[in-house]
Amino acid sequence: DIQMTQSPSSLSASVGDRVTITCRASQSISNYLNWYQQNPGKAPNLLIYAASSLQSGVPSRFSGSGSGTDFTLTISSLQPEDFATYYCQQSSSTPMYTFGQGTKLEIK
Amino acid sequence: QVQLQESGPGLVKPSETLSLTCSVSGGSFSGYYWTWIRQPPGKGLEWIGYIDYSGNTNYNPSLKSRLTMSVDTSKNQFSLRLRSVTAADTAVYFCARRSGVAGLPFDYWGQGTLVTVSS
Numbered sequence: 001d002i003q004m005t006q007s008p009s010s011l012s013a014s015v016g017d018r019v020t021i022t023c024r025a026s027q028s029i030s031n032y033l034n035w036y037q038q039n040p041g042k043a044p045n046l047l048i049y050a051a052s053s054l055q056s057g058v059p060s061r062f063s064g065s066g067s068g069t070d071f072t073l074t075i076s077s078l079q080p081e082d083f084a085t086y087y088c089q090q091s092s093s094t095p096m097y098t099f100g101q102g103t104k105l106e107i108k
Numbered sequence: 109q110v111q112l113q114e115s116g117p118g119l120v121k122p123s124e125t126l127s128l129t130c131s132v133s134g135g136s137f138s139g140y141y142w143t144w145i146r147q148p149p150g151k152g153l154e155w156i157g158y159i160d161y162s163g164n165t166n167y168n169p170s171l172k173s174r175l176t177m178s179v180d181t182s183k184n185q186f187s188l189r190l191r192s193v194t195a196a197d198t199a200v201y202f203c204a205r206r207s208g209v210a211g212l213p214f215d216y217w218g219q220g221t222l223v224t225v226s227s
Contacts, residue, residue, distance in 0.1 A: 034213035043202055043217035044153065050211070087153060091211045095141075095166035099153040 002026050002093045006086075006100035012108040017078045021103045023071045023088035032092035035064055035073045038085045038102075047086075048073065083107050110135040112203050112218035120197075120225050126190040130203030130218055133184065137161055141206040142179065142186040143214060146199040154199075158206065159186050193225045 003026040013019050023033065031051040036044035046055045048064035051071055061076040075082055088100040116128035130142065144156035157167035159177040167175050171190065179186045190197060200222050204214040 032211045036214075043204075043220050044214075045217075046213055046215055049213045049215075055215075089153075089213065091213055094210060095158065096155055096168065097206075097214075098155065101152045 001096055002029060002090050002098055004088055004090055004098055004100040006088055006103050008103060009101065010104040010106060012106050013078055014108045015078050015080060019075050019078060019105065021073045021086055021088075021105075023066075023073070023100050025069045025071075025090055025092075028068045029090045029092035031067045032090055033064070033066065033071045034089045034091055035062075036087045036089065037082075038087065040084075044087060049091075078105075080107075110205065110216045112205065112216055114201060114203050114218045114221040116221060116223070118222055118224060120193055120223060121227050122194055122225055123192055126193050126197060126223055126225070127187065128201055128203075128221065128223070129185050129187045131183070131185050132205070135205075135216075137181060137184045139208045141208060143204045143206050144177070144188050145202045145204055145214070147202070147220070148196075148199045156188065156201075160208070195225050197223070198225045199223060 005024045007022045033051045035048040038044045047058050052064045063074050085102045085104045087102050091097050111133045113131045120126045138161040141158040143158040159165045159179050165177050174191045176189045200220040202220045203218040205216040206214050
């Protein structure tokens with residue numbers, strides 16, 4: 001199985017900050033990397049697919065980059081509604097599309 | 109707009125069978141992998157398995173011996189049965205849609221349903 005490791009596990013930041021979350025795969029996954037946002041008590045919501053493609057309806061302050069084993073999710077200017085938990089997920093190794101352990105973004 | 113909705117008991121006794129159904133509306137039922145994912149309280153996401161329109165399945169090896177998925181195309185529903193449950197199976201269970209095209213993500217999710225395993 002492909003293991004996905006996110007860093008940091010938690011992050012404190014302020015409204016307006018630029019933040020970056022990193023995801024590393026245990027082997028190359030090309031650009032088959034997706035990012036989700038999850039608010040408490042809600043289902044994950046797709047933000048980015050294929051490493052850098054913005055899902056329809058997602059604000060442009062979210063961006064993704066990377067290929068191979070190393071990927072990043074960047075939020076250019078944090079808004080109050082962005083404080084949530086973020087998960088990366090690989091879609092290279094079918095059928096088990098494994099997730100990272102999550103990064104909780106908290107208000108400083 | 110595609111919508112998924114999980115339904116089933118919120119409480120299951122240890123050693124019994126957990127049964128959930130996901131109802132899909134607003135889109136095509138064919139051409140997708142209909143997936144179950146779970147999340148234990150306070151923890152991360154675990155892929156359980158999927159079923160397609162034709163009834164082909166693929167399961168997480170760690171759950172395979174206890175798991176059965178089925179599909180009812182006449183109702184646009186798919187179901188999960190997990191046998192011999194323990195407290196470790198307590199989780200929010202989500203159903204989700206994944207394109208049949210390799211590499212694409214889970215683009216639509218149900219709201220999730222909490223299943224507690226307790227006597």
